[in-house]
Amino acid sequence: MKNLFFSSLRNSLLTLVLLAVLPALGVILHSSLENRERDIKDAQAEALRVAQFLASEQQLITMRAEQLLSLLAQMPQVKALDAQATSTILRRLRTQSFVFTNIVATDAQGQIFGSALHLDRPVRLKAGQHFDTALQSGEFTVGDFNLGLPGTTSAPLLHFAYPITGNDGQALGLLATALRPDRYERIFNVASLPPGSVLSIADHSGKRIFRFPAATETSPTGQKIAMDLWNEVSGPNTLGTATVTFADGVRRIVAYTQLRLRPEAEPYLYISIGIPEQQALTGAINTLYRDLSFLAGAAFLAILVAWVVGGIVISRPVERLAAVARRLGSGDLDARSGAPEEFGELALLAKTLDDMAEALSEDITAREAAEVEVRKSEALLRMIMEALPVGVWMSDPSGRILYANQASRQIWGPAGESTESSPDLGAGFRAWRHDSGEALRPEDFVLARAIAGEDPAPVQVLDIETPGAAGHAVVHCAAIPIRDEDQALRAVMVVIEDITERTQREQARDSVEHIMRHDLRSPLVGFASLPQLLLREPNLTDEQRGWVARLGVSAGNMLRILDAYLKLSRIERGNLTLEPVQADLVALVQDARESLALLPSLKDKHVRLTLNGAPPAPIPGLVISCEETLCSTMLSNLLKNALEASPKGGVVEVDLEDLGHQARITVRNKGEVPLSIRDRFFEKYVTADKANGTGLGTYSARRIAEFHGGHIRLDASVPGQTTVAVLLPKTPPVKAGR
Structure with missing residues (x-):
């Protein structure tokens, strides 16, 4: 039976094209699965971050309520x-x-x-x-x-x-x-979660106390949350993620956390954040559709080219060579195949027939060869420009756009008409200065300023509205004039980078810090003043005054922790300047030890402090130049982690060593760091499934040590023991804090 797929040269080419598409299809499907898994993990991490933040806020308020009511009682x-x-x-x-x-x-x-x-x-x-x-x-x-x-x-x-x-x-x-749990609406809104995301708070029995956004028809308050969600959040894990269907029928990726008054107590509250699965997977789905569309288009073009070119490149040359062979066989020695040399075996056959004639390449002049090379270079440059992730314009000295790559077209839309007095800014161009909101005139745009001869090359950050794919965007624009040997302007290249997402992330982060600085810190300052007012009461007993004093210390510690977090955030962004003062490490460790002794969960554990291997003398201690608030926070975090990891009745050993120009802090406790997280021990959000753990303690310690020009390391080589060593310069180097 005749094989249809290989019955002719054209059919053979089409079959090979279809077979070549199959591996690409497999790669696209595999990449789609990886994108889907990555998007789900990203959504889980984002939801978990918000849930942990809300849980931390609620635990802080619960602790304040307990302290206030116990004091009043x-x-x-x-x-x-x-x-x-x-x-x-x-x-x-x-x-x-x-x-x-x-x-x-x-x-x-x-x-x-x-x-x-x-x-x-x-x-x-x-x-x-x-x-x-x-x-x-x-x-x-x-x-x-x-x-x-x-x-x-x-x-x-x-x-x-x-x-x-x-x-x-x-x-x-x-x-x-x-x-009132609706106070968490602001924090939820600032988190900038995808549309359809839900905050749900339930009591110990699963009854819904609060839902935002509200859905009175499908998820009224006072009713039990959806059974699928309840089965997940009420499980044995204090913190976790899952994918469940909510009462409104929407399937969501959920991150939840359980809140307890004491580690051994049953949860009194469940906080969960749900992100619609469809929203989380939008990027992966769109990428899959796009890739499949590109593959289908490429396959169609390849089939079309194979059909058309197969006839031109293979069938016709074979027929022409057969005709030349017949003419040569008949004695016509002037016959020529005329086939170019780029076609492999056919070219070899044609060359055999044309060896008796002049080489086809003799008519190609040096100029034509140079023009071919120029065209190749231009094609290569165009390919590079089209692949760039930033927009690039090329304009002549009159402002007329000569070239715009794909990225710039996506941002600005199609280029419009231009005149010598009005640089071409694209149809419907509207822009404002990002820092002031002032409308930008066309003659103030970087292209017009570069054409006008401004030096150095102008740079702008603009808010724009264009008919392009971006619509509204924040862009960074720079104009680079191109001059000839006589310094005459030949062209202007404009480079445009879309920084919308980066700007939005910075604004969201600034909003969260603003909330912490004003909405959280300001009430906490007021709360910290209450013990001073209560101590003025003449009828307080000594025990009550002791409780009030402890309340004042706790409030002060809370303020210090909040201030340290704000400074740590500035360290991460690189805009905090190191302002060192003289501080005694012995005193800082003792203060941290006394503060942690107030925590009920650590009352049966102790800290043993030594200086150069011996009990420290009252003075002079070990004085270094540092940011005192940050160093105090670093020491408190390291001690708290060590105490929590120690067994009941355990002792945490802290040794301070004077190494001349450096000081070493060694914290040693019983208990091992799990092998699975040792390599990531100082990374952000890494925790060993510790109840109420955030994974920020060791991370902040590392950032603070590095901020001072020092470093920190983990030693888990001794079985059953964990050692963390911090090495700090007594005087931070000039480059520290940058």
């Missing part, structure tokens, strides 16, 4: 159930920077006798599980789904309760306060 006026005095104290607190909706005090039966907000009539606090748990256990509790406290709105709130106990330890009443 120790006051004599509250213990005496003195309604007027208690209300006065609560209202005084309410006038400070306050994040809670209200604070109420009740007796053991739930009758409210004190409130930070005015109540028109006697009110009984609606009992809930947290109410009974606080009275029975005598401990701080977090409530389940419920509506507002008396005197506040009826919106769903997160409730906190702490018992009021007498001298005999019996419960006399209860202090309660609540937080």
